[in-house]
Amino acid sequence: MSEVDVNQMELPVVDARTQDRITDEQAQFFLDNGFLVIRNVVVGEELSLIQAEMMKLYEKGVNGASDDNDFMYGKGVKSGQSVLKRVEYVIDKSDPMKVLLGHPFILRSVEKLQGPNFIPTWDSMVLKAPNEGIVVPWHRDAAVPDGCEDKHPIFNVDFYLDQADLSTCLWVIPGSNKWSKEAYEERCKRPGFSTEEAIPVPMQPGDVIFHDIEVLHGSPDGDGNPLRRTVYYEFRPGEIEAGFGPHTLEYLSLKQNMLLDCIERRKQAAYTQGENAYAYRPNGGFAIREPKKPQQYRYAHEQYWRR
Structure with a gap:
């Protein structure tokens, strides 16, 4: 996509x-561009919880959970000290995060893009510590497996808990989900955090981004930045997982049952009453x-x- 196209780009209002x-x-916008912004997904009591x-x-993590491998650290850009940057398996660590996995708008939208046999895979919180925002270089999260001709996208659902200015x-970089490996590698080798061809995506608490695992994305380091926490739930089409991995078939079944349980938990939560619950029917x-x-x-x- 040319720079002119990026400058004139209008995001859908979702x-x-x-x-x-x-x-x-x-x-279709998501399939073409590799990302989609959705406003007001998590609101009210659920957002506060x-x-x-x-x-x-x-x-x-800040107070020293360094002996727990689920808490990951990087080097702060201001202090040079160890700074918390990521926490893995947040669904396991919090009941409201289990309830969030059953969010009906999200699951209906995932099904629309991936079909009914989707599988929840990764769940993490990624953050920028106050005044210590660590640069996230341009990258793809992963690659679609070699030989896979399934056109359903693999993507993350990013829940924003804080304002991101x-x-x-x-x-x-819109459309970079369709770039060749060579084009992707060339772009990532450019020095510094160049925003050429890219657009910023400011967010409010409770907003969500869907982003394809192959779209190029990143963020600059912070300079007096506030805390920014984002929860990532990844989803993969079951057909791709079954055919190419990386997980075993046993894993798929375990995560399907976990998803069913989280949907039931959502039905019982006091703050979700009146919702039209999602029906998971792979x-x-x-x-x-x-x-x-x-x-x-x-x-x-x-x-x-898989071995």
């Missing part, structure tokens, strides 16, 4: 308060014939890699 899933036109829960995890927000070889109560909510990826 508001979770006025629709129950993304539209065909919004889905999640913000409080994730603040507890942030404070735990120009000092902390994500930058994306089909064919992915059909769930005997749902099982999950024994845990932390299925460590390395224990389920």
Whole structure:
């Protein structure tokens, strides 16, 4: 996409308060550009609960959870000291995060893009510590497996818990999800955090970005930045996972049952009453014939890699 196209780009207006899933036109924008912004997904009591829960995890990490491998650190840009940058498996660590996984707008939209056999995979909180925002260089999260001709996208759902202004927000390069490996590698080798061809994506608490794992994105380091917490839930089409991995078939079944449990939890939550709950009905070889109560909510990826 040329610089002129980027400068003239108009983002679709997607508001979770006025629709129950993304539209065909919004889905096409995502497929074409590799990202989609959705406003007002998490609001009211649910937003307050999640913000409080994730603040507890942030404070735990800041106060020295370095012996827990789920808490990851980087070098602060101002102090040079160890700074919390990521927390893994947040669904396991918080009941409101389990309820969030069952969000009906999100799941209906995931199904629209991936089909009914989608699988929840990664769940993490990524953050920029106050005044210590660590640069996130231009990157792709992953690559679609070699030989995969399935056109359904693999993507993250990014829930913003804090305002992200120009000092902390994500930058994306629209359409780079369709770039060749060579074009992607050339762009990432450019020195510094160049915003050529890119657009910033400011966000408010409760807003969401869908971003394709192959779209180029990143963020500059912070300069007096406030705290910015973003929760990432990744979803993958079951057909791609079953055919190419990286997880075993056992993992897929475990995560399907975990998703069913989280949907039921959402139905019971006091702050979700009146919602039109999502019905998860995977089909064919992915059909769930005997749902099982999950024994845990932390299925460590390395224990389920294909050998």
